[in-house]
Amino acid sequence: MNFGGVRFVLRVFLVALILTAPLMAAENAHFVIDVTKHGVKIDRNIFGQFAENLGHGLYEGIWVGKDSSIPNTRGIRNDVVAALRELKVPNVRWPGGCFADEYHWRKGIGPAEKRPATLNTAWGNVVDTNSFGTNEFMDFMQQIGSQPYVSVNVGSGTPQEAAEWLEYMTAAAPTALAKERAANGHPDPYKVGFMGIGNESWSCGGDMTPDYYVSQLKIFSRFVENDNPAQRDTNQMLKIAVGPGFPETEWTEAVMKAWQHHDWSWNFDGLSVHWYTTPGGWPLSMPSTDFSIDDYAKTLKTTLFMDEFLRKQETVMDKYDPQKKVALVVDEWGAWYKPLPGTNKDFLLQQNSLRDAILASLNLNIFARHADRVRMANIAQMINVIQAMILTDKEKMVLTPTYYVFKMYVPFQDATFVPIAFDAGTYSQGSNTLPRVDALAARDTSGKLWLEITNLDPEKPIEIDADTTGMVIKSAKGQTLTASQVDSVNTFSTPTTVVPKPVSAIVNGGRLTLTVEPKSVTVISLEP
Numbered sequence: 455m456n457f458g459g460v461r462f463v464l465r466v467f468l469v470a471l472i473l474t475a476p477l478m479a480a481e482n483a484h485f486v487i488d489v490t491k492h493g494v495k496i497d498r499n500i501f502g503q504f505a506e507n508l509g510h511g512l513y514e515g516i517w518v519g520k521d522s523s524i525p526n527t528r529g530i531r532n533d534v535v536a537a538l539r540e541l542k543v544p545n546v547r548w549p550g551g552c553f554a555d556e557y558h559w560r561k562g563i564g565p566a567e568k569r570p571a572t573l574n575t576a577w578g579n580v581v582d583t584n585s586f587g588t589n590e591f592m593d594f595m596q597q598i599g600s601q602p603y604v605s606v607n608v609g610s611g612t613p614q615e616a617a618e619w620l621e622y623m624t625a626a627a628p629t630a631l632a633k634e635r636a637a638n639g640h641p642d643p644y645k646v647g648f649m650g651i652g653n654e655s656w657s658c659g660g661d662m663t664p665d666y667y668v669s670q671l672k673i674f675s676r677f678v679e680n681d682n683p684a685q686r687d688t689n690q691m692l693k694i695a696v697g698p699g700f701p702e703t704e705w706t707e708a709v710m711k712a713w714q715h716h717d718w719s720w721n722f723d724g725l726s727v728h729w730y731t732t733p734g735g736w737p738l739s740m741p742s743t744d745f746s747i748d749d750y751a752k753t754l755k756t757t758l759f760m761d762e763f764l765r766k767q768e769t770v771m772d773k774y775d776p777q778k779k780v781a782l783v784v785d786e787w788g789a790w791y792k793p794l795p796g797t798n799k800d801f802l803l804q805q806n807s808l809r810d811a812i813l814a815s816l817n818l819n820i821f822a823r824h825a826d827r828v829r830m831a832n833i834a835q836m837i838n839v840i841q842a843m844i845l846t847d848k849e850k851m852v853l854t855p856t857y858y859v860f861k862m863y864v865p866f867q868d869a870t871f872v873p874i875a876f877d878a879g880t881y882s883q884g885s886n887t888l889p890r891v892d893a894l895a896a897r898d899t900s901g902k903l904w905l906e907i908t909n910l911d912p913e914k915p916i917e918i919d920a921d922t923t924g925m926v927i928k929s930a931k932g933q934t935l936t937a938s939q940v941d942s943v944n945t946f947s948t949p950t951t952v953v954p955k956p957v958s959a960i961v962n963g964g965r966l967t968l969t970v971e972p973k974s975v976t977v978i979s980l981e982p
């Protein structure tokens with residue numbers, strides 16, 4: 455035996471071990487979950503979605519038409535409906551976005567063959583058959599079990615047009631418009647949970663000044679009413695005013711100052727803000743696939759600005775509305791990257807990777823920590839557009855990593871926020887330093903405690919031990935979402951690359967221990 459050779463191999467092995475050990479070694483974090491100090495309700499509406507008439511978001515993504523060979527119910531694809539039902543989507547914003555301020559609802563009602571073809575000038579000048587209109591959207595809401603959030607056209611429409619649309623949708627009395635709705639197949643009035651008064655009125659919605667918008671807001675708020683008797687005293691429709699899509703607060707100042715002096719004749723219940731994660735800014739340069747580990751860290755660093763963005767707006771809202779009557783509604787958020795090569799740039803089609811799942815959990819946790827003011831949010835967008843839940847290609851459908859995060863978070867809908875104290879240190883990559891771990895805890899209406907842990911570190915697992923104050927836990931079970939790479943994606947041919955799998959969590963003497971994998975999102979239920 456050549457002992458010199460063995461010694462050499464051993465030395466190489468030891469050096470390799472020393473070099474790799476720090477990369478693989480787990481970090482530790484101690485959590486104290488204080489159930490005695492539970493906070494406000496995490497409104498289920500923060501898990502809302504956005505479905506704009508844009509690219510293949512509605513057409514092909516939801517609507518395939520009654521005669522399609524793709525299995526459908528009254529023209530709406532069955533596979534997409536079944537997947538969305540699992541998410542318990544609380545509300546869906548429609549028809550836009552920028553599209554809302556050019557939408558004229560009358561073109562989308564009545565017999566399909568009589569509906570005019572129009573141009574979608576907001577998104578690519580493509581021909582819009584208008585076959586997915588009001589009744590089809592409401593049918594989609596009923597099929598997935600969600601509430602409509604309609605955005606009325608302030609930019610190129612009139613208060614009268616919007617008032618008539620609401621009457622068409624919600625009147626129970628036998629008015630001409632209610633009869634027209636009945637003739638189109640729906641005698642009963644629809645319930646409309648939310649109404650947006652314009653969209654980005656400082657830009658694509660008409661390039662208005664704050665004061666001009668406030669004058670429009672008062673008129674639309676005064677005259678555009680929900681006529682459904684079932685929404686008169688309870689379940690009233692909430693009206694949502696346009697807020698900013700930038701961190702500066704002049705717009706919020708103007709709208710909230712006006713609100714402070716509102717009288718019986720006009721009011722609104724929510725202020726909409728838009729904040730996208732656009733690493734590197736505009737024009738978009740970040741790809742949605744095949745990105746580097748630096749890009750991963752940069753994207754997550756960018757997304758964490760959401761917290762500061764909300765704080766800035768909340769400071770102004772608190773000044774005019776200290777009782778927090780007006781909700782902050784983040785009705786467009788998500789990661790917006792370069793369109794996929796070879797696709798129509800106006801269709802905003804991008805892939806969705808493990809990075810986006812982690813980004814979604816970070817944003818949902820931020821919203822939950824702002825739950826006293828943030829009571830609604832809508833990820834952009836539901837299908838085939840920006841940070842989508844679902845991608846489709848003709849008869850094929852794939853669920854994205856972001857879809858699975860929304861599914862894992864279902865127990866947090868309407869749960870009560872519970873504070874957690876922990877320090878897991880930081881993770882640095884290039885010039886970006888980020889918290890290594892983010893976490894959220896909440897108690898559901900049955901008393902069960904839920905814990906979410908996001909490990910941002912792409913290399914190191916975290917060993918967590920958690921104590922609960924005010925509740926003795928006896929068992930724990932849960933799921934984790936991770937994959938081999940931060941840019942791992944689900945495709946039509948490999949749809950299960952990024953899917954949740956069971957995680958092993960031990961409870962001993964009321965203490966929880968578990969190891970959280972690198973670059974992962976984990977949700978655990980803790981039972982007393």
Ligand code: AHR
Nearest residue numbers: 550551552553653654834
């Ligand atoms: O979500 C895409 C677009 O982004 C929306 O139409 C618009 O409101 C925003 O600028």
